[in-house]
Amino acid sequence: MNDLPPDLSRLRTLETWLQLTLDRVRQQIVVAEQRAAQQQRAIPPPPPDWVLQLSIGGEGRPIAVHAGGCPSAGRRARPVSRDQAMRALTEGLEPCALCRPDTELGIL
Template sequence: MSSGSISDLDKNRALAEWLEWQLRQVRNRVRELEVKEQQESRARERARAEQSWKIQPQRAGRPAMLHRGGCTLFKSELGFLNREEAVIALAEPDIEPCQICAPQTGLEQA
């Protein structure tokens, strides 16, 4: 080894540090992309819910109730109804529309 030159060991240490820095950058980017993907997935689900409907079952003498898919008064563990199913449900005498989310809005104009 001549004076003033960098040893192979020092070169490899510098390379290892640089590769570790690059790996940290990539891992941070992966985390950012995962968060973005989760946010987009939640936004798609909210949009789908807003264009769907759900039925709250009859309980304690209260009638069944039709809600918009995004209504937070009733969290459904079942699937959503499409527009046609919501129109049919709304026509049923034992199903009332939610007074808060007004699921009947726009359904009458079929």
């Protein structure tokens, strides 16, 4: 069973219509890919694992250790490695009472 027209004229018309439709679909694919790329860029990076909360003022000295993403760290926080966070705690820097980085790091 052939569902296509038998004559050349209608076959050419159908071919043109299909080509135009395919072009429109490809244009929409480009738009959708651009939108997906924009949404991908809009996702913020994950928080660091550990941060040092810094003091107010020009010195910016560390005043507390936090687990990454802790809301108590505030805006003045600097990401640090696990080793740096452990060293800061063992050297007497205060652990955050909310996120308990000392417990997370196994320092009690």
